[in-house]
Amino acid sequence: MTIKDIAKESGYAVGTVSRVLNNHPDVSEKARQRILAVVAKNGYTQNPNAKNLKQSVNHSILVLVKGARNELFAALVEQLQGLVNKGPYSLLVDYFDEDTDEVLRAAALCAEKKPQGILFLGGNADNFKRSFGRITLPAVLVTSPAEGLDYPNLSSVTTDDFAASVQAVQVLLKQGHQHIAIIGGRPSFSDVSGKRFAGGRAAFAQSGLPAENLVEYGEARFCYEEGYQAMRHVLAEHPEITAAYAIADVVAIGAMRAAQDAGRKVGRDLSIIGFDGLALGEYLTPRLATIGQSVERLAQEATNTLLNAIENDAPARRVTVPFTVINGESVGPAPRR
Structure with missing residues (x-):
């Protein structure tokens, strides 16, 4: 399959398909979702070039961030970067809007970037039920529950x-x-x-x-x-x-x-x-x-779980990180009426 074939099946111009495949921001979300669906359906992979070959030998880990303005995820990415960089791996971080189907996006990026594993920061169970079966790489769903998602290659690290x-x-x-x-x-x-x-x-x-x-x-x-x-x-x-x-x-x-x-x-x-x-x-x-x-605990558990799956073929696991109630001045007694 070529870019022209994707354009024909998706109903969008070749230029639009190219921008989606290269993760350019100037594409409507409707067009992006349709094109990524066609890419995932057909298992399309761009012709390898020097850049992609370099990425493939770098043992990259794909991090998909569902919500570009989510401050918790920004803090998590920073922690993950520090943990992953201690070993031979590097992070490929992709930010997108909360409306985007993260699983279709992952499938398209995996075909292009060839990562060793995936960290999903945020997710929607319906998206995973529809499409995750086509992903064979080890993956960890971070901060979102994986209840009812019984895939052998999908772990989760979350708070209750x-x-x-x-x-x-x-x-x-x-x-x-x-x-x-x-x-x-x-x-x-x-x-x-x-x-x-x-x-x-x-x-x-x-x-x-x-x-x-x-x-x-x-x-x-x-x-x-x-x-x-x-x-x-x-x-x-x-x-x-x-x-x-x-x-x-x-x-x-x-x-x-x-x-x-x-x-x-x-x-x-x-x-x-x-x-x-x-x-x-x-x-x-x-x-x-x-x-x-704890952002530190979430990042540590997610990293350990994914690397253990990549390097040792460890089975999927479910990890729940404890929470604490932090008192603050923003809460006080109900005002008298």
Whole structure:
């Protein structure tokens, strides 16, 4: 199969196909997904050249980052770089939007780059169920659960997002808050988002408070800007809210700014707790309350698991990294009405 064949089958021009294969940003997501699907379906591989030959002997590891503005993933990549560079391997890091099918992207990049293994930072189980069967390399799904994904070459390293989210909402409930919002993430694109919403929802249900007292807003990517917009929307539509669980620290930080701009003092008029334990949260005013997960431990477990599979043909494993509740000034008692 040639680039012209891919263009014909996908319905896009040769130039567009070439830009997708070379990972250029100036391509619509619809075109990229269609072309990558055709590439994966036909097992297309570009003609090897000196660059690709060099990459193949460098024992590269492909890291697919689902969410270009996710600060936790940026910290994870930094840790992974340090760990992997201690050996003969090098990282090939690919960033893309949360809407992208990470498995189709992996299949296309594997055909081109010939890595030894794959680290998926974030993922959606439906994408894996549809397409992961065509990938034969050892792979590790990091921060996302691999429940129901019984592939012999797919491991996972994650935190118990459900249990951690139960505790996050319980922190707010123990402070007397009765009108709570859960904001951030998009459960339809992210299994992590779904687990965190479900955990927060379960904690609220156990409280015995009326179901209508819980507001859910799951239309925000993991970034400051969309956290800001989510909190702004919730406060405009539900001014009775006195506390929010933001399912990622970047969402929480954006939400804190929105609350301040709306005239709500964080920690007094509106309490906010996040998830991830980013270092930045320690230096905010007020200091951010959050669920901490160890980036160092996640990176170490993921690296060890993948290298053991590559070098020793070790079987797939499931690793759960513990979390901690980090108290902060962003959470306080419910204000008196």
